[in-house]
Amino acid sequence: MTSEELPGEELFLDRFPDEAQVVRASLWSAFVALGIGALAGIVQALHRVGYVRFIDSADYYTVLTLHGVLLVISFTIFFLVGLFTWAVTRSLDRPVENIRFTWAWYLTMVAGTVLAGVAILGGFVDSIPISADVLFTFYAPLQAHPLFYAGLAVFIIGTWLAGFDWFRSWWIWRSENDGRIPLQTFMVLTSMLMWYIATIGVAISVVFFLLPWSLGIIDQVNPLLTRTLFWYFGHPVVYFWLMPAYLLWYTVLPSISGGRLFSDPLARVVFVLFLILSTPVGIHHQYLDPGIAEGFKFIAMTNTMFLLLPSLLTAFTVVASMEHGARQRGGEGYLSWLGALPWRDPAFTGMALAGLMFAAGGFSGMVNAGMNINYLIHNTLWVPGHFHLTVGTAVALTFMAATYWLLPQLTRRRLYSRTIGLFQVVMWFVGMVLMSNAMHRAGLVGIPRRTAEPQYDGFAFDAGLSSVAELDAQVAIGGTLLFVSVVLFLGNLIISLLEDPMEGTVDRSLPPALSGPEDSPEVLDNLSLWVAIALLLVLLAYSLPIGAIVADGGLFGPGTESYPVVLSWLEVVT
Amino acid sequence: MSGRISRAGLLVILAFLVPVIVEFRTLAALFGVSLSVGQYLVAVTGLVMAVLLAVTAWNLRAGTTADDHTGGA
Amino acid sequence: MNVHTYEKIWLVASLFLIVGFIATVVYGAAGAGIAMVDASGGTVDSTSLSENERFGEPGVERVGDGEYEVTVVARQFMYQPDPIRVPADSRVTFYVTSADVIHGFQVVGTNVNTMVIPGQVAKITVDFDEPAEYGIICNEYCGQGHHDMEGKLVVVPEDEYGGDDA
Numbered sequence: 001m002t003s004e005e006l007p008g009e010e011l012f013l014d015r016f017p018d019e020a021q022v023v024r025a026s027l028w029s030a031f032v033a034l035g036i037g038a039l040a041g042i043v044q045a046l047h048r049v050g051y052v053r054f055i056d057s058a059d060y061y062t063v064l065t066l067h068g069v070l071l072v073i074s075f076t077i078f079f080l081v082g083l084f085t086w087a088v089t090r091s092l093d094r095p096v097e098n099i100r101f102t103w104a105w106y107l108t109m110v111a112g113t114v115l116a117g118v119a120i121l122g123g124f125v126d127s128i129p130i131s132a133d134v135l136f137t138f139y140a141p142l143q144a145h146p147l148f149y150a151g152l153a154v155f156i157i158g159t160w161l162a163g164f165d166w167f168r169s170w171w172i173w174r175s176e177n178d179g180r181i182p183l184q185t186f187m188v189l190t191s192m193l194m195w196y197i198a199t200i201g202v203a204i205s206v207v208f209f210l211l212p213w214s215l216g217i218i219d220q221v222n223p224l225l226t227r228t229l230f231w232y233f234g235h236p237v238v239y240f241w242l243m244p245a246y247l248l249w250y251t252v253l254p255s256i257s258g259g260r261l262f263s264d265p266l267a268r269v270v271f272v273l274f275l276i277l278s279t280p281v282g283i284h285h286q287y288l289d290p291g292i293a294e295g296f297k298f299i300a301m302t303n304t305m306f307l308l309l310p311s312l313l314t315a316f317t318v319v320a321s322m323e324h325g326a327r328q329r330g331g332e333g334y335l336s337w338l339g340a341l342p343w344r345d346p347a348f349t350g351m352a353l354a355g356l357m358f359a360a361g362g363f364s365g366m367v368n369a370g371m372n373i374n375y376l377i378h379n380t381l382w383v384p385g386h387f388h389l390t391v392g393t394a395v396a397l398t399f400m401a402a403t404y405w406l407l408p409q410l411t412r413r414r415l416y417s418r419t420i421g422l423f424q425v426v427m428w429f430v431g432m433v434l435m436s437n438a439m440h441r442a443g444l445v446g447i448p449r450r451t452a453e454p455q456y457d458g459f460a461f462d463a464g465l466s467s468v469a470e471l472d473a474q475v476a477i478g479g480t481l482l483f484v485s486v487v488l489f490l491g492n493l494i495i496s497l498l499e500d501p502m503e504g505t506v507d508r509s510l511p512p513a514l515s516g517p518e519d520s521p522e523v524l525d526n527l528s529l530w531v532a533i534a535l536l537l538v539l540l541a542y543s544l545p546i547g548a549i550v551a552d553g554g555l556f557g558p559g560t561e562s563y564p565v566v567l568s569w570l571e572v573v574t
Numbered sequence: 575m576s577g578r579i580s581r582a583g584l585l586v587i588l589a590f591l592v593p594v595i596v597e598f599r600t601l602a603a604l605f606g607v608s609l610s611v612g613q614y615l616v617a618v619t620g621l622v623m624a625v626l627l628a629v630t631a632w633n634l635r636a637g638t639t640a641d642d643h644t645g646g647a
Numbered sequence: 648m649n650v651h652t653y654e655k656i657w658l659v660a661s662l663f664l665i666v667g668f669i670a671t672v673v674y675g676a677a678g679a680g681i682a683m684v685d686a687s688g689g690t691v692d693s694t695s696l697s698e699n700e701r702f703g704e705p706g707v708e709r710v711g712d713g714e715y716e717v718t719v720v721a722r723q724f725m726y727q728p729d730p731i732r733v734p735a736d737s738r739v740t741f742y743v744t745s746a747d748v749i750h751g752f753q754v755v756g757t758n759v760n761t762m763v764i765p766g767q768v769a770k771i772t773v774d775f776d777e778p779a780e781y782g783i784i785c786n787e788y789c790g791q792g793h794h795d796m797e798g799k800l801v802v803v804p805e806d807e808y809g810g811d812d813a
């Protein structure tokens with residue numbers, strides 16, 4: 001099992017110094033995005049409820065675009081590429097083939113982020129004719145500056161190149177080694193295959209329709225078509241955010257709980273299921289769209305429900321591995337083993353709380369997925385309530401917790417304060433309980449999302465047992481705690497880096513699973529087979545609806561004119 | 575039985591109480607009890623006190639029977 | 648592959664749960680007859696709504712005994728007509744489209760909720776039994792004035808309902 005284990009005496013940083021540098025750069029890019037995104041988050045939370053409105057309500061949407069794009073595109077994906085580079089390098093135990101290439105994809109992603117970021121920030125300054133107030137879903141005919149679409153395309157190309165880098169390492173490893181794909185590499189490869197399939201949709205939408213349209217080369221686009229292509233990508237991207245968190249839950253959490261992963265074969269099954277099922281479900285975001293027949297919505301719904309399976313299996317494995325860890329540490333009894341877990345370790349507590357909130361997010365997700373109950377909550381605040389539990393906590397909190405664990409092996413620094421770290425993760429949990437709970441309840445009484453001032457002239461919302469004021473207070477307090485939690489996280493990290501490097505070693509080896517890869521059928525590692533099945537399901541789920549949308553409205557119609565929120569530069573120069 | 579509950583453990587237990595505290599009035603209303611704000615404050619303070627007492631009692635008892643090797647990292 | 652017994656039990660329970668969910672939705676659609684927004688509203692040329700037969704004149708029209716059709720145009724940042732008045736104890740079919748960008752159309756406190764997409768006509772049928780007043784909001788971001796976009800739906804007692812364009 002040499003490849004699954006990093007020798008305890010050697011830090012990742014010492015063994016792979018160049019790779020560690022790329023990983024650090026990626027993680028820092030993620031954390032810059034997290035910091036700015038959190039600032040936008042607190043501004044939104046306080047603005048919506050009406051406590052503090054120091055920006056103009058028209059600028060609220062610029063802030064919200066920044067929040068969405070920076071957090072769910074930049075923060076999550078930069079962390080992902082850093083983590084995946086670490087995971088592939090250590091589990092294959094070989095350096096990347098060409099470190100220049102590795103830096104090239106990283107810089108491509110940075111360039112994309114900067115382009116899109118400039119376009120978004122332009123929205124704050126009226127005198128600059130650049131804006132991208134289109135939120136992270138960029139539904140046409142709302143139009144952004146071409147820089148925004150170009151930045152997005154460049155960023156995605158960067159991720160494609162990163163995937164190639166990891167595949168190349170594996171191809172070469174395979175020519176020199178026998179045996180199963182090491183688990184972490186398996187997870188990275190399946191996630192990337194899913195990503196290649198998923199990004200086809202957004203790439204077509206941006207390159208063939210939105211970018212030429214924003215440049216004035218074509219007059220109009222079919223809004224339902226570009227929207228459908230967005231959601232073709234928009235659901236699997238959700239799993240792309242989750243996959244690194246799952247990788248950590250499967251391969252790192254068991255070890256920090258003091259035990260070992262329960263089952264390697266089931267981990268592989270779960271990732272294969274995600275690869276197959278993540279894409280043919282996107283229409284579940286369009287249950288309320290006119291122009292899509294009910295049957296197509298029904299197919300998406302069925303696939304979505306089956307997509308619950310890998311997450312339910314994960315819940316089992318994660319809890320079982322934790323219990324195994326606790327028992328190794330001397331825990332006993334039916335439930336008292338819980339007390340034997342390392343709650344003082346922020347890496348553990350953070351991941352455990354993240355997993356717990358993911359379960360709660362799973363429940364509200366099942367409501368979203370129910371084609372008919374969805375009518376009650378579609379586009380209400382319930383929906384952000386749901387995904388702040390999933391991507392906003394299961395993913396974000398796991399990433400923060402994992403950073404505490406990764407820090408020594410990437411930087412040779414000890415975490416400045418474990419106590420602050422512990423408070424930070426617990427504070428995130430408490431803040432999110434308040435904010436997300438209030439958002440769910442607000443959504444049930446019809447309060448909309450994506451709205452600067454959800455207070456209306458003609459009527460008032462009836463919050464049933466509680467009051468709108470009480471829900472507002474929960475959002476404001478929760479949002480503030482979350483923001484403070486991010487500040488503590490970043491502060492703790494920065495101070496750690498100012499400390500002197502540690503001497504000696506830290507043992508960060510990951511023990512193999514209780515039931516190892518040799519227990520699993522070889523076919524699980526047959527990636528081409530799974531890709532073929534995934535593509536087939538995509539064809540089945542999407543060819544008819546997209547065909548119908550194009551047949552009804554044409555590729556470029558029946559749209560309307562464009563709606564730049566401020567003038568686009570083309571109109572200024574002509 | 576296992577050992578004492580560490581301070582970190584207590585912190586996590588208190589964090590878990592937050593959702594219950596926040597939605598205590600809703601919970602009570604589900605059982606047909608409508609609480610005024612004053613009654614609510616008394617009730618949740620009582621709840622927190624009760625949990626703190628229970629943890630202390632547990633630790634006292636555990637302290638006499640088991641050693642403290644499982645409380646934390 | 649060796650799968651632990653507990654894990655098998657969990658797997659089977661999960662599959663039951665999933666099939667159960669699908670069954671409830673099937674029941675909702677087939678048994679209880681909850682209609683979804685679908686493609687039945689057809690398409691429309693949103694650049695020339697004023698010349699369109701239906702959308703040229705947004706408003707309420709009586710089409711049968713206790714049956715009404717309401718044509719709604721959503722545009723930055725209002726609905727036409729506003730307010731919408733319909734009598735109680737009626738069955739109302741809404742036809743909603745957009746003159747510009749994507750909007751939402753949600754009758755607050757009910758499950759009347761649809762996306763409004765330029766070029767597409769959203770069709771929803773609802774029964775209104777009792778007189779009531781509802782707010783209508785746009786729940787999809789549609790531009791800088793999105794938060795000001797609201798309307799009203801008034802269900803008046805049958806005997807007070809004066810006529811279509813009141």
Ligand code: HEM
Nearest residue numbers: 038041042045068071135391392396449450451479482483
């Ligand atoms: C400091 C912590 C955070 C606060 C206070 C916060 C607050 C908010 C609020 C109030 C909204 C709703 C705005 C509206 O619909 O009008 C929102 C939306 C959103 N948040 Fe957060 N959030 C935080 C962290 C996060 C994190 C960590 C993520 C993901 C990794 C995230 C992802 C999103 C997304 C995707 C939206 C929806 C944007 C849209 O509708 O276009 N947030 N956030």
Ligand SMILES: [Cu+2]
Nearest residue numbers: 234235238285
């Ligand atoms: Cu989805």
Ligand SMILES: [Cu+2]
Nearest residue numbers: 785787789793
């Ligand atoms: Cu709107």
